[in-house]
Amino acid sequence: MAVAVRPLRTPNNVEVLNAIRGIGSLDYQRRIPAADKSNIQEVVNDLRTNRPAWNEFSDSLVNRIGLELYKNRSWTNPLAKFKVGMLEAGDTIEEIMVGLLEAKRYDPDRDDLEAELLGQERPRVDASYHKINRMDRYKITVNEVLLKRAFDSEFGLNRFLNGILDAPATSDNWDEFLLMSSLFKEMWRTNGFFKINIPDISSATSTGDEARVSLRRMREVAENLQFISERYNAAHMPTSANPDDLELFITPEALAAQDVEALAGAFNIEKANFSARTTVIPKEHFQIPGAQAVLTTRDFFVVADSYMDSRQFQNPAGLYTNYWLHHHQVISASRFVPAILFTSAEPGDVIELDDYEVTAVSAPTVKDANGNTVTTVTRGGLYSVESTATTTPVGGDNDAIRYVLSGNMSERSWVSATGVLAVSPDDAATSLTITDIAVDNEFISNSVTVAVNGARVQAWPEPAVFEDVDGDGLNEVTPPEPEFDQPNGNVTIPSETGVQYKMGGVNVNNGSTQHITAATTFTATARAGFELTNGATASWTFTP
Numbered sequence: 001m002a003v004a005v006r007p008l009r010t011p012n013n014v015e016v017l018n019a020i021r022g023i024g025s026l027d028y029q030r031r032i033p034a035a036d037k038s039n040i041q042e043v044v045n046d047l048r049t050n051r052p053a054w055n056e057f058s059d060s061l062v063n064r065i066g067l068e069l070y071k072n073r074s075w076t077n078p079l080a081k082f083k084v085g086m087l088e089a090g091d092t093i094e095e096i097m098v099g100l101l102e103a104k105r106y107d108p109d110r111d112d113l114e115a116e117l118l119g120q121e122r123p124r125v126d127a128s129y130h131k132i133n134r135m136d137r138y139k140i141t142v143n144e145v146l147l148k149r150a151f152d153s154e155f156g157l158n159r160f161l162n163g164i165l166d167a168p169a170t171s172d173n174w175d176e177f178l179l180m181s182s183l184f185k186e187m188w189r190t191n192g193f194f195k196i197n198i199p200d201i202s203s204a205t206s207t208g209d210e211a212r213v214s215l216r217r218m219r220e221v222a223e224n225l226q227f228i229s230e231r232y233n234a235a236h237m238p239t240s241a242n243p244d245d246l247e248l249f250i251t252p253e254a255l256a257a258q259d260v261e262a263l264a265g266a267f268n269i270e271k272a273n274f275s276a277r278t279t280v281i282p283k284e285h286f287q288i289p290g291a292q293a294v295l296t297t298r299d300f301f302v303v304a305d306s307y308m309d310s311r312q313f314q315n316p317a318g319l320y321t322n323y324w325l326h327h328h329q330v331i332s333a334s335r336f337v338p339a340i341l342f343t344s345a346e347p348g349d350v351i352e353l354d355d356y357e358v359t360a361v362s363a364p365t366v367k368d369a370n371g372n373t374v375t376t377v378t379r380g381g382l383y384s385v386e387s388t389a390t391t392t393p394v395g396g397d398n399d400a401i402r403y404v405l406s407g408n409m410s411e412r413s414w415v416s417a418t419g420v421l422a423v424s425p426d427d428a429a430t431s432l433t434i435t436d437i438a439v440d441n442e443f444i445s446n447s448v449t450v451a452v453n454g455a456r457v458q459a460w461p462e463p464a465v466f467e468d469v470d471g472d473g474l475n476e477v478t479p480p481e482p483e484f485d486q487p488n489g490n491v492t493i494p495s496e497t498g499v500q501y502k503m504g505g506v507n508v509n510n511g512s513t514q515h516i517t518a519a520t521t522f523t524a525t526a527r528a529g530f531e532l533t534n535g536a537t538a539s540w541t542f543t544p
Contacts, residue, residue: 099124192234202253290345479524498530
């Protein structure tokens with residue numbers, strides 16, 4: 001139950017007495033009347049002569065009124081606004097971060113080849129566990145004689161409370177601030193910050209140009225944090241941060257240099273203002289050599305109260321009561337939020353964009369629909385082709401490979417970019433060769449040859465049979481000569497698979513008839529997947 005005593009207003013003795021009576025027991029309310037300016041002395045006398053009522057009054061004064069005032073003074077710790085609240089149950093805060101999923105190319109044919117349709121595709125998951133690591137107590141002693149004297153002035157009870165609670169309240173808040181500030185050093189010690197080198201703008205001799213450079217670096221980082229990256233957090237998980245969510249923790253000296261030098265010298269003050277909220281941390285509490293500022297989010301702090309209360313023990317011989325204020329907390333920092341240290345003492349971290357060059361590829365492996373590796377394929381079947389690439393640096397993408405099918409005697413046999421091998425039922429080949437070629441280096445390749453069995457289905461009409469004599473993955477084709485009807489001036493274009501005919505350099509359709517009235521040259525070129533047979537005639541000139 002909250003006590004209605006406003007911390008921003010100094011309550012007098014009458015208000016304090018009535019506040020305690022309002023939360024007191026029925027017996028207390030029956031024995032102690034409500035106070036006003038005319039009867040306050042009688043109320044005090046009733047308390048002094050009634051020991052049970054006096055004990056309840058003194059305990060409520062410290063435990064209820066005093067503790068409420070104590071809690072309301074938590075603003076004295078400038079980092080208290082980043083606390084996550086109260087840990088209601090247990091002793092651990094679990095923090096979980098889920099990574100990104102890898103996109104895979106869709107292939108309608110490949111879906112039928114997967115042996116484990118109910119298999120799992122697990123993203124990278126990382127977790128941190130933050131346990132209660134602060135359990136402090138603060139002891140104060142309330143002397144009964146001094147408490148009774150507090151009634152001698154109108155605001156004596158309030159001054160008495162301030163006198164006995166200022167020390168533990170300030171001590172607790174100061175300790176909390178020091179512990180939260182030490183999280184910056186711990187993150188630095190474990191190399192959890194992404195470091196950016198800037199001039200030492202905290203120096204008294206720093207220049208306006210140096211201040212503007214530092215402000216520019218902070219602003220450019222804030223803009224980059226909007227995009228998902230694994231660089232800027234200690235766990236190297238894919239994270240991002242909105243500019244509105246950022247917090248800048250900066251030394252007083254660095255902030256003063258920016259205010260006086262960078263902001264005053266900016267042409268446009270709105271653009272010069274850094275959008276992140278700012279919290280000042282004295283240099284000695286960063287405890288990081290050369291630290292100028294830290295840019296992160298408010299979720300950097302994983303700080304939660306788990307217990308805050310008071311207990312008392314009365315000493316009748318000494319006429320005093322000892323009170324203990326207990327404060328238990330989780331004080332930790334997140335490894336998953338962006339955290340950038342701007343420092344003048346260390347070189348900045350280098351962002352390296354690796355070019356994963358493929359240096360070798362394995363021989364392709366052919367697998368059937370059950371996932372078994374096979375060396376013989378059956379006409380009319382679908383198979384998957386798999387291979388791996390060795391990259392420099394190690395760990396690059398392994399899909400920078402293209403596949404080429406050779407040895408097939410049917411155009412209906414093919415291999416797709418995602419590694420689906422289709423063997424046509426009409427393919428007369430007794431073996432097929434699948435070659436994997438590195439996309440970024442055509443000279444890096446490997447191959448495997450599989451036998452072909454199974455009943456052959458004869459297509460009608462029987463398709464042309466082609467060969468790849470030179471093994472370059474292209475089928476050789478010899479273009480037939482067009483038929484020329486000289487008296488009529490008509491040229492009939494052959495219907496030949498793999499050949500494109502041209503009339504005067506312009507494509508004409510296979511099987512069409514072209515009429516000429518003057519000497520005209522017809523040529524033949526190879527279509528995709530074909531090449532003209534070495535030495536074959538590919539040009540004819542006809543005169544009507």
